[in-house]
Amino acid sequence: MSIRRLPEHLVNRIAAGEVVERPASALKEIVENALDAGATRIAIRLSNGGLDRIEVSDDGIGMDSADMALALERHATSKMPDDDAIENVATLGFRGEALPSIASVARLSIDSRRQGGEGWNRTVDNGQLVAEGPAALPPGTRVTIEQLFAKVPARRKFLRSAKAEYAACLDIVRRLAMAHPAVAFAMEHDGRRTLGVQAGDAREERVAALTDRALAENHVIVSLEREGVRLSGVASIPTYNRGVGDHQYLFVNERPVRDRLLIGALRGAYADMLARDRHPVVALFLDVPPLDVDVNVHPAKTEVRFRDPTMIRGMIVSGLRRALDEQGFRAVQNADPAALSAWRAEPVSPTPIGAMPIFDAASVSYNPLASSSFGDRRSSFMTPPPQARAEPAAAPAPEGQSFPLGVARGQVARTYIVAEAEDGLVIVDQHAAHERLTLERMRRAMEGQGVQSQALLLPEVVELEESACDRLEARAAELRDFGLDLERFGPSAMLVRAVPAMLGQSDVQGLVKDLADDLAAYDSALSLKERLDLVAATMACHGSVRAGRVLSVAEMNALLREMEVTPRSGQCNHGRPTWVKLGHGDIEKLFGRK
Numbered sequence: 001m002s003i004r005r006l007p008e009h010l011v012n013r014i015a016a017g018e019v020v021e022r023p024a025s026a027l028k029e030i031v032e033n034a035l036d037a038g039a040t041r042i043a044i045r046l047s048n049g050g051l052d053r054i055e056v057s058d059d060g061i062g063m064d065s066a067d068m069a070l071a072l073e074r075h076a077t078s079k080m081p082d083d084d085a086i087e088n089v090a091t092l093g094f095r096g097e098a099l100p101s102i103a104s105v106a107r108l109s110i111d112s113r114r115q116g117g118e119g120w121n122r123t124v125d126n127g128q129l130v131a132e133g134p135a136a137l138p139p140g141t142r143v144t145i146e147q148l149f150a151k152v153p154a155r156r157k158f159l160r161s162a163k164a165e166y167a168a169c170l171d172i173v174r175r176l177a178m179a180h181p182a183v184a185f186a187m188e189h190d191g192r193r194t195l196g197v198q199a200g201d202a203r204e205e206r207v208a209a210l211t212d213r214a215l216a217e218n219h220v221i222v223s224l225e226r227e228g229v230r231l232s233g234v235a236s237i238p239t240y241n242r243g244v245g246d247h248q249y250l251f252v253n254e255r256p257v258r259d260r261l262l263i264g265a266l267r268g269a270y271a272d273m274l275a276r277d278r279h280p281v282v283a284l285f286l287d288v289p290p291l292d293v294d295v296n297v298h299p300a301k302t303e304v305r306f307r308d309p310t311m312i313r314g315m316i317v318s319g320l321r322r323a324l325d326e327q328g329f330r331a332v333q334n335a336d337p338a339a340l341s342a343w344r345a346e347p348v349s350p351t352p353i354g355a356m357p358i359f360d361a362a363s364v365s366y367n368p369l370a371s372s373s374f375g376d377r378r379s380s381f382m383t384p385p386p387q388a389r390a391e392p393a394a395a396p397a398p399e400g401q402s403f404p405l406g407v408a409r410g411q412v413a414r415t416y417i418v419a420e421a422e423d424g425l426v427i428v429d430q431h432a433a434h435e436r437l438t439l440e441r442m443r444r445a446m447e448g449q450g451v452q453s454q455a456l457l458l459p460e461v462v463e464l465e466e467s468a469c470d471r472l473e474a475r476a477a478e479l480r481d482f483g484l485d486l487e488r489f490g491p492s493a494m495l496v497r498a499v500p501a502m503l504g505q506s507d508v509q510g511l512v513k514d515l516a517d518d519l520a521a522y523d524s525a526l527s528l529k530e531r532l533d534l535v536a537a538t539m540a541c542h543g544s545v546r547a548g549r550v551l552s553v554a555e556m557n558a559l560l561r562e563m564e565v566t567p568r569s570g571q572c573n574h575g576r577p578t579w580v581k582l583g584h585g586d587i588e589k590l591f592g593r594k
Contacts, residue, residue, distance in 0.1 A: 020105060042058045043187075049166035050165050065132075103127060104126060112137075120132075174210045197209055226311070228292075233285045236280045236282065241280050249283040251283075251285045265313040265316035273568055411430075424587070425587060434559060438502065454483070462495075464513065468520065469494055496508050
C-alpha cells in the first residue's frame with residue numbers, strides 16, 4: 001500500500017472533526033476568541049439552532065487585513081508569544097485551528113476593525129477564499145458562520161434537530177457568561193431575545209440570573225484557598241436540588257470544563273445530603289497556577305489534568321462541606337406559590353374540637369444550650385423511646401424565649417411537628433429530622449472513641465443470600481466501629497450480637513438487610529470514607545423515630561432545639577427537607593386577608 005500526502009482541504013476537514021462537532025462547538029470557539037480579544041460586550045444571533053447561521057459581534061481589539069489572513073491559516077495564533085507558552089497557557093483559545101477548521105466546512109465571513117484603523121472583510125466558503133475588501137463596522141470583530149456542514153453530508157446528517165442544537169448553543173453561552181461576569185452577553189434565536197446579562201454583575205447574581213432566580217435565596221457562598229489554588233463559587237443548599245445534573249457548572253481558570261474528577265468531588269461533598277437521583281445546583285470556579293494544570297489534553301479543551309488531583313478533590317469536598325455546615329439547620333423556606341394557589345378548603349371534621357387530643361404545652365422544659373460548638377451539644381431526645389400518649393389541654397407555653405424553629409404546639413398525623421415561630425408557622429417532619437440528628441451523633445462518636453454498642457440479650461440470626469453475607473463479612477470490622485457486631489453464621493446467615501446503643505429498639509433484620517443491599521449497590525464504586533458515610537446513614541435511618549409515633553411536647557421541643565444547633569439539619573440523609581415554614585404573609589393569603 002503506497003503512502004501519499006493528503007490534500008490541504010481534506011486535512012482541514014479532518015482537523016475540523018476534532019474541533020467542530022456541531023454548531024455549539026463552533027460558537028464556543030468564536031466566543032472564546034472574543035473574550036481573549038478583551039471584549040466587554042458580546043452579541044450572538046442564531047438562525048435555526050445555528051444550523052443555518054451563527055453571528056458573533058464583539059467590541060474587542062479587532063484585526064487588520066494582514067492579521068485576518070494569518071488567522072485563517074492552520075496553527076497560527078496570537079495567544080502564544082513564545083514557544084514555551086504551551087506550559088503556561090493563560091487564554092481560552094490557543095491552538096490556532098478553530099477559524100481555518102470552521103472555514104473548511106462552512107461559509108465563514110470575518111469583519112474586523114482596530115481602534116483608529118480601517119475595517120476589513122474576508123470571506124471563505126468551504127476552504128476557498130471568495131471575497132475580500134473594506135468593511136464598515138465599529139471597532140471590534142463580527143464573525144458569521146453560514147450553512148455549517150452543508151457540503152459535508154456525512155457530518156450534516158448526524159446533527160440533531162434545530163431545537164436540540166439551539167439548546168447546546170445556549171448551554172455554551174450560559175457557561176461562558178457565568179465565568180465572565182465583567183462581560184455583557186446578549187443572545188437572539190430566530191429574532192427572539194433568549195439571554196441577556198449586563199456587565200459588572202456580582203458572581204452569585206450572574207449565576208442566579210443564568211440558572212434559576214430562586215437560587216439567589218437558597219445558596220451558600222464557597223470560598224477556600226490552599227497552596228496557591230483558590231476555590232470560589234455558589235452552591236445550592238441540599239434541599240434545593242434537581243432531578244438531573246444539568247445545572248452543575250465547573251470552571252478552571254475561567255474555562256468551562258466537564259471533568260470527571262471535579263464531578264466526583266462534587267458528588268462526594270453532597271454524598272449524605274442528597275439521594276442518588278438528585279443533584280445540586282452548583283457553579284464552582286478554580287483558579288490554579290497554569291503550571292499546575294494541563295488544559296491541552298482534549299481538542300475541544302473541555303477536560304483538564306491536574307498536577308495534584310488529590311488536593312483539588314479535597315479542596316472541593318472540604319470547601320463545600322464547610323460552606324454547607326455554616327448554614328446549620330437552614331432549608332428551603334419559601335412556600336411554593338403554585339401549591340398555595342392550588343389550595344382548597346377541606347370539609348370540616350365532624351369530630352368536635354373538645355374531643356381532639358391537645359398536647360400539654362405547659363409541661364415543656366426549656367433548656368437552651370449555651371455553647372456554640374456543635375460537638376458540645378447534647379439532647380435528652382428519646383434515648384430510651386418514650387411511650388406514645390396524648391396529653392390534656394393546659395395553659396400555653398411561656399413566651400419568654402425566642403427560638404429560630406419556634407415552640408412546639410402539637411403534632412399532625414402523628415408525623416409532623418407544628419411549631420410557632422416569631423415570623424410564621426414551622427412544620428417539621430419528625431422522622432427526617434431525627435434521621436439527620438442521629439447521623440451527626442454517629443459521626444461525632446466516630447471522631448471520638450467510636451459508637452457505643454448495646455449487646456442483645458439473645459443474638460439474632462438474619463438469613464440472607466450467600467453473596468450478601470460475603471459482603472457483610474468483608475466489612476465486619478468497619479461495621480463494628482459503628483457499634484454493629486455481627487459474624488458469619490453458616491453459608492447464608494449472619495449472627496448479630498450487638499447493635500449501636502443510640503439506635504435504641506431498632507429493627508435488626510431490616511437494618512442488616514438494608515446494609516447488605518447498599519453495599520451491593522455502591523461498594524465497588526465508593527471510597528472507604530464514602531462507604532462509611534453510607535453505613536452511618538443507613539443505620540441512622542433505622543434508628544430514627546418513625547412517622548406515626550406520638551410525641552410529647554417536651555420531646556418535640558427537644559428535637560427542635562437540637563436541630564437548631566446541628567449542622568446540615570435542614571435536610572435528611574436523602575436530601576429531603578426536614579422542615580418548611582409558612583410566613584405570616586403566606587397564611588394571610590390562604591384566608592384572603594392579604
